[in-house]
Amino acid sequence: MDSVKVGVVGCGTVGSGVVKILLENGRLIKERTGKEIELTLVADRNVERVRKLGVPEELIVDDGFAVVESDVDIVVELVGGTTVAKDIVRKALENGKHVVSANKALFASFGEELFSIAAKNGVSIRFEASVGGGIPVVKALNEGLIANKVEKILGIINGTANFILTEMTERGISFEEALEVAKEMGYAEANPSLDVDGIDAAHKIAILASIAYGGWITIDDVYVKGIREITPLDVDFAHEFGYKIKLLAVAKPDDGKVEVRVHPAMLPEGHILSSVDGVFNACLIEGDFVGPTLYYGMGAGQKPTASAVVADVADIACGRGSSVPVSLLGRGARIPVKRPGEFVSSFYLRFTAVDKPGVLAKISSILGKFNISIKMALQKSIEFNGGVPVVMTTHEAAFETVKEAIAEIDELDVIVKPTFLCMIEE
């Protein structure tokens, strides 16, 4: 096709960005692709904000389904969420429209259903903007690294959480204080749960893992833990041990299963991901032939996200449709996922104990009983949560075993607060 008709459903932050790119760089895109990308319809309940972007009146509608029922070739879904958005996408696919979407929650929950509808109707879904904002990491994984077994994915894929942890690290402030800064700067929403509780990152790693391992992994398959429990003390101890704390998304295959998790993790300070600070995102993908590769950039925001959306539109216009593994286009492509208890890692443990002799002995004797071997231990005589902090790092141990040991340790009368634990990614 020499021209494609595009309809945008949802003209909030990202939708406005898409309209802006098409207006500003539309000619450049045509020079590069030889294709005319015609913005044919823009739907938003708030038609006023569409008008303000300079979209001609006749292209504006207030109902997303009007776009889906029109003669557009591509529907760009930027409504968000998994209710109306799902109906829009499903209906678009059934009507033979290609779909471009930035909706991570949608594909991490209903990918299997939607991609099989797309395949049945001979149309494509592209979703670059759903992970890593403007960074073409979905394309890298689907296409650029296609010749590789994916040995590991490590991602810093939530800019808000990364900003908060960077602020905590650089300024020594608490989680709550850093969250306030993030809100003031527009990086965190009034309800920051999706970001700080790891859910957004879990959606994204579910999508990347699905591509890498060729079966649908949903949000329910991902072990998720957020960053609320991290204290400035943990940041300091991490530094003393040579680590930085990051909200890490991990996917890796092991023994016929896939391990998919999102949680705060300690990374060696010299690790390339440790230098990814502020709202930046980065994804480290290791392949058996290519080795480690890294993709870095703005993981959110109007312009970067719109850049990825329009790249998807251009791909479809140029005949480069869906590039997910074909196994994801049918029903029933699932892969076994590890239970959290099966994870093996080294750990950072922070106990809060009474300031009396013999505490370290009691803790380490229980760890010894569970065969958990201690690498480093540090006790500081500073008041913390009504006790003193005792921190340890361990050699590799099963998560299950560590949790059992901690449950027993937390029963000790010398322990005054539940123990905090954090995986270490070497």
Next chain:
Amino acid sequence: MDSVKVGVVGCGTVGSGVVKILLENGRLIKERTGKEIELTLVADRNVERVRKLGVPEELIVDDGFAVVESDVDIVVELVGGTTVAKDIVRKALENGKHVVSANKALFASFGEELFSIAAKNGVSIRFEASVGGGIPVVKALNEGLIANKVEKILGIINGTANFILTEMTERGISFEEALEVAKEMGYAEANPSLDVDGIDAAHKIAILASIAYGGWITIDDVYVKGIREITPLDVDFAHEFGYKIKLLAVAKPDDGKVEVRVHPAMLPEGHILSSVDGVFNACLIEGDFVGPTLYYGMGAGQKPTASAVVADVADIACGRGSSVPVSLLGRGARIPVKRPGEFVSSFYLRFTAVDKPGVLAKISSILGKFNISIKMALQKSIEFNGGVPVVMTTHEAAFETVKEAIAEIDELDVIVKPTFLCMIEE
């Protein structure tokens, strides 16, 4: 097509890697793409080394042109150089074969001719492996960032030079010593000129700039300077000023022209490219919408390079043909390139002077006359090349002016050796 016939011409390091991937991961690639990639012919003058890879006898030929004249769909050219390789590629295209190649020299010299032949014959050329080894940076630029005006490309795209500079920085050794280490480790060839004189990096940035700006930029358009003149002293001074020295490839548009250059540059130590060490490559691409993005990985070596070659083959098998700007498919797409004299930069200058009072005054008075403003100056009483080093950093100035000033300074009788200069990339 459900299966594609692939012929490999040239079975050296990379060619062997391609054969290995297809043997080891062929099934995985088929599961992902739904396409059978059939290795149909492998040509090498040394048929013995092809046999050793386990390629069946009936697929082996000793003449690359036999592949080009066969019924393969895709010719993978891994001969290298610009003579036989060019004939192979041209003939393949004329015979209606798609071409995949890792040959940076070829496209940086004859891109215009070859891509126009491809377009005329309705076939594609893909060349991911020509830049950045296994890193899918060509794809990112051609496809992932297509919606962006490219504001700047900064690349560390020669692993050998980067390894040498990293050794010099970390171990305080000389260029010659570091080159020896690189040779011992197999990172540098017996004749290292292509790498250490910047020519390889110049080929690569010519290709990236051609894509980014939509007109063919050849190796002759690139200002090139290598790393031979850098001394441990420069590395130390750089560190004192807060910089690291890297062989940097730069492309950026300015005032209707494109500036394309490869040379040692000082980068702030906190710059993300400063942490790219050893044989790793990285490319920072800034777009007007996406902002800064970075692509990092192994820039050379059998397995990473083969990973990129096979990704290109898979792309073509999946119907994702050429994705360069369409302006590169015709004849005459050229863009004006800046003369080196027009470059504007801040500079590091290292003078070698006699150890007498008044030297600094003489140097700075000439710089002042040329309106070059000094930012920092440092003189050390250490013996160096028969004098003492006097180093300065300047504010922004035109390269032309700086060279004129240096020519005049080098005439001073207090100056005992030609002055070394290095651009600073802030």
